[in-house]
Amino acid sequence: MNQNAEYSAVNDAVRGQFLRRTWAMITPYWRSEEKGRAWLLLAALIGLSLFSVAISVWINHWYKDFYNALEKKDTAAFWQLIGYFGAIAAVAILGAVYRLYLTQMLTIRWRAWLTEKHFARWLADKNYYQLEQGGYTDNPDQRISEDLNNFTSNTLGLGLGLLRNIVSLVSFSIILWGVSGSIEVFGFTIPGYMFWCALVYAGIGSWITHLIGRRLIGLSNQQQRFEADLRFSMVRVRENAESIALYNGVPNENQRLSARFGKVWRNFWDIMKVSKRLTFFTAGYEQIAIIFPFIVAAPRYFAGKIELGELMQINSAFGNVQGNFSWFISAYADLASWRATSDRLLSFHQAMSENEQRAPAIDVRPEGERLVVNDLGMDLADGRHLLTDADMTVEPGQRVMLSGRSGSGKSTLLRAMGHLWPAGHGSIRLPAARYLFLPQKPYLPIGTLKAALSYPQADSVYPPERYAQVLETCRLPHLVGRLDEANHWQRMLSPGEQQRLAFARALLFAPQWLYMDEATSAMDEEDEATLYQALIDELPGLSIVSVGHRSSLKRFHGRHVRIEGGRLQEQLVS
Missing domain, CATH: 1.20.1560.10 (ABC transporter type 1, transmembrane domain)
Structure with missing residues (x-):
């Protein structure tokens, strides 16, 4: 309108x-x-x-x-x-x-x-x-x-x-x-x-x-x-x-x-x-x-x-x-x-x-321990179909990589999981467990670096030494001395630094399920590998649903799903 x-x-x-x-x-x-x-x-x-x-x-x-x-x-x-x-x-x-x-x-x-x-x-x-x-x-x-x-x-x-x-x-x-x-x-x-x-x-x-x-x-x-x-x-x-x-x-x-x-x-x-x-x-x-x-x-x-x-x-x-x-x-x-x-x-x-x-067209709710996508269809505002009759189940502890051509609906599927996509049909059952979404462009609130790291929680939730640890792990040692500095961090940091900060946030939050939408697109492959390995090492049993294009990401995921022709297609893991 x-x-x-x-x-x-x-x-x-x-x-x-x-x-x-x-x-x-x-x-x-x-x-x-x-x-x-x-x-x-x-x-x-x-x-x-x-x-x-x-x-x-x-x-x-x-x-x-x-x-x-x-x-x-x-x-x-x-x-x-x-x-x-x-x-x-x-x-x-x-x-x-x-x-x-x-x-x-x-x-x-x-x-x-x-x-x-x-x-x-x-x-x-x-x-x-x-x-x-x-x-x-x-x-x-x-x-x-x-x-x-x-x-x-x-x-x-x-x-x-x-x-x-x-x-x-x-x-x-x-x-x-x-x-x-x-x-x-x-x-x-x-x-x-x-x-x-x-x-x-x-x-x-x-x-x-x-x-x-x-x-x-x-x-x-x-x-x-x-x-x-x-x-x-x-x-x-x-x-x-x-x-x-x-x-x-x-x-x-x-x-x-x-x-x-x-x-x-x-x-x-x-x-x-x-x-x-x-x-x-x-x-x-x-x-x-x-x-x-x-x-x-x-x-x-x-x-x-x-x-x-x-x-x-x-x-x-x-x-x-x-x-x-x-x-x-x-x-x-x-x-x-x-x-x-x-x-x-x-x-x-x-x-x-x-x-x-407006009743949600896609029924999304937390239920059980698995991620279950059932008969899912997603439509654009002009009526075009992105996804048709999609079904997928992700077990706890699995790491799934979603791939496909640009515009195929990969990021839209994650938006639907986050209750953000209104048009379509079907249901999504999210695991009733602690989860976190990492979008491609992280949000960093204006304030202290400590508050930006702990978002969406208060900066008093974690002990001070833990902030320094996650910054070191995520290759941001130069920011350790600025934890109490208030600034507009989204302007101060490069896109790659912002994405590494988002990974540090994930290590702090310690979710059981992590949904990532091209969360490493601004990093080089070395940083990408280091940060994925940090997630695997520090958060054992972590379930990951990750949208990505790079072939270098495949080795961190035990299961590959591609969106092709409006459908979810399982891929062989090489």
Whole structure:
């Protein structure tokens, strides 16, 4: 599935049920083992949000008294109200600081919980591998790191902002209704007319804002994807710097990176165009909102029905009511970003769910003491058959070499044994014993050399002297003094050194069954012979299933099986 198809499918699936699916993504944290502290923090934030509304109401009443004191030139009242405002401001600052602090605390705790859950699900059942192979979703690293961060912060920010606006709307609507009076229009008396003016003004503004800015949701979604693709391409250059340099591939890579950035550029220009039109309207809307209440309330003031303080109170109350009604307008860009982030997380969840629900075509499970391949067929994504009706049994202690032409399915057979090949039929019964896979390109995690050697176990599992022993055995004596050095070993070591390090890892791990996929392809024959002999000598009774091309490997295997014409064929041992 390509990326455009993914987003089209996601949009079709999510449309009409977006809020339900997003709610299902929000609620687990609030029912989790952390729910006690989460609800306590949320209650404190709601309390502080309501307190901020109370401060706004407090200041609204202060406006009336303050401007009346100015109109009457009452010096004593003026200075008294200035001191009164200082007390209000001090309390407001304290509330704002702790509202921000507790919001950040709840955000990071929620993000940490979601991140751990996503890590566990992404890594479980080899989801991380299948999603990459199938192309079901782009940049899962960005979705877990950046999108989860944006999702938690925006959800809390928008949710608390909406709550604050609703409470503020109710509070100031009551004030505005009380102070605005009524007006005669075509013989009809309209009570609380300033309230209705604010409602109509904000309603029209919200409708126009949505018409202008609705494209921002899709554009924001694409911008996040294009930015992530660009970052990934640059990481690829860093990871393959030596090969690119030797190929003199700079012009090609420059062209690729420029093409990636071109998508970022063009999409950002589209965002700029929409944002410009939206800002033209919202800026004008906000400027008109400053004078609109004065225009509407001025007739009553000039008629002497209200004083200057009441006019300013009406202006303040109208501004708050209109602003609360206009929350959709002011929050539109954040809502668009939140919707785009949620869509990406929902598509990620959907891809993982589909992968989890997909029943494995090849039945692979640990059982018994032998390796048994029964009626195995393996297919490529385009439907071509690699292997047909294959049967093979490997007894404990046997060493089997798999050979065949390139592309015949040797490595794919090992992937199937490792639960990594989805297409095909039949069954594989792996021995229920300690095993290890050695791929052609070893994985060396960034960290100490000791941690790279002991992977996938912790570096504290083995005694320090054992690390030195296996390095010496595997012809890596120059690395003994660097066991505690942290580095990017996959870049530091040559391919041959990496493969020798993988053999050292196997000697440390001491498996009963070892599956190797051209694990000596980067070594010379002398190193290859030394390392195979070390396995045989130090791990007596070790069972080996090994994929290889070199004839020099045959003497280390008592049994040879060749894949020819889609079938497993036993070969005579010479």
